[in-house]
Amino acid sequence: MDCIFCKIIAKEVPSDIIYEDEKAIVIKDIHPKAQVHLLIIPKKHIISVAQIEKSDKVLAGELILISKKIAEDRGLKGYKLVFNVGREGGQMVDHLHLHLLGGKVSEMP
Numbered sequence: 001m002d003c004i005f006c007k008i009i010a011k012e013v014p015s016d017i018i019y020e021d022e023k024a025i026v027i028k029d030i031h032p033k034a035q036v037h038l039l040i041i042p043k044k045h046i047i048s049v050a051q052i053e054k055s056d057k058v059l060a061g062e063l064i065l066i067s068k069k070i071a072e073d074r075g076l077k078g079y080k081l082v083f084n085v086g087r088e089g090g091q092m093v094d095h096l097h098l099h100l101l102g103g104k105v106s107e108m109p
Contacts, residue, residue, distance in 0.1 A: 003093070004093055004095075005095040006095065008041075015028075016028040019066065019069075019070055022043070023043060023044075024063060024066055025041050025043065026100075033101060034080075034101035035102065035103025036074060037099065037100070040063050040067050040070070040098040041095065041097045041098075042063060044056070044059060046095070046096040047095065047096065048086060049096065050085050052096065063098045067098060079101060079102035080099070080100070080102075081101075083096075083097075083098055
């Protein structure tokens with residue numbers, strides 16, 4: 001598979017990992033749009049929200065709960081959570097991921 005996020009999860013490509021558990025990994029975005037710009041990535045390869053299945057609803061909830069924990073750990077009083085869907089929606093990597101943006105936000109990812 002030629003997915004950069006799958007390679008990061010497999011530790012084949014280095015990344016600034018700030019959190020990891022059995023279901024997901026959290027990395028810093030390499031092109032940040034805010035003071036805090038993190039990507040919450042499920043370890044299961046799902047192309048995007050458009051391809052998510054009902055069987056993935058617990059995983060989708062886990063991504064949000066992980067985001068909440070990371071935001072709390074970083075002392076963010078407010079933040080944005082963004083799923084980009086498809087190229088026309090701004091998705092650049094074909095692997096589901098949730099953007100967590102906090103602090104000064106320059107533009108939507």
